[in-house]
Amino acid sequence: MSTRIATADDAPQVIPLLLDAIGTIAYWLTGASDEADAAERLADFFKRPGNRISYGHVLVAERDGQVAGMLVAYPGDDAGRLDEPYLARMRRDFGDAERVIVREARDGEYYLDALAVAEAFRGQGVAKTLMEVAERRAAELGFGRTALIVEADNERAYGIYARGGYVEDGMLRIGGSDYRRMVKRL
Numbered sequence: 001m002s003t004r005i006a007t008a009d010d011a012p013q014v015i016p017l018l019l020d021a022i023g024t025i026a027y028w029l030t031g032a033s034d035e036a037d038a039a040e041r042l043a044d045f046f047k048r049p050g051n052r053i054s055y056g057h058v059l060v061a062e063r064d065g066q067v068a069g070m071l072v073a074y075p076g077d078d079a080g081r082l083d084e085p086y087l088a089r090m091r092r093d094f095g096d097a098e099r100v101i102v103r104e105a106r107d108g109e110y111y112l113d114a115l116a117v118a119e120a121f122r123g124q125g126v127a128k129t130l131m132e133v134a135e136r137r138a139a140e141l142g143f144g145r146t147a148l149i150v151e152a153d154n155e156r157a158y159g160i161y162a163r164g165g166y167v168e169d170g171m172l173r174i175g176g177s178d179y180r181r182m183v184k185r186l
Helices: 008-022 025-030 035-046 076-094 126-140 155-163
Strands: 002-005 058-063 066-075 110-117 145-151 167-174 177-185
Touching: 002 126, 008 025, 008 035, 008 058, 008 066, 008 110, 025 035, 025 076, 035 076, 058 126, 066 076, 066 126, 076 110, 110 126, 126 145, 145 155, 145 167, 155 177
Parallel strands: 110 145
Antiparallel strands: 002 058, 058 066, 066 110, 145 177, 167 177
8 A cells, every 4th residue: 555645636536535534514614515516516625726625635545546545634724724715615605694614723733634445445554554644744744743523423433543642632513513622742
């Protein structure tokens, strides 16, 4: 298995994984009304630099020429700037009403925004490899910690992150759901 930074051409394989990872947040973030619309809007953002899910912020794991998994990660300091394209699109599509995106990432941390593994590759260490690569990258960039969120009732994922050294650091409410915030010192 190899890992690399995604390219815009990876959209057809990455976007379904991204949808799996973020679930209903995709509808809230893009204003889409159904999965096909959400996928199209996410692909548009993925192919453009300067936003949180831009290909430049996505690590992919490949096996046998297939994207086995993906992880979206970026500096927390950049979160506001990276969310502005979503806010601009919301204002364009839904009017000038005040739009807010809950800030998941904090300054001084490298934020692991979304992680998903293709079904055919689950249970083969893909997620662990992507997490390790992202954590190494964070350290190389000078960050002392990484952070992520996990749905409050997702005990399986919570346990995986806890065993990987992440500790709980509060709760967030996003799109009507509760999420546990977790941090790992590097």
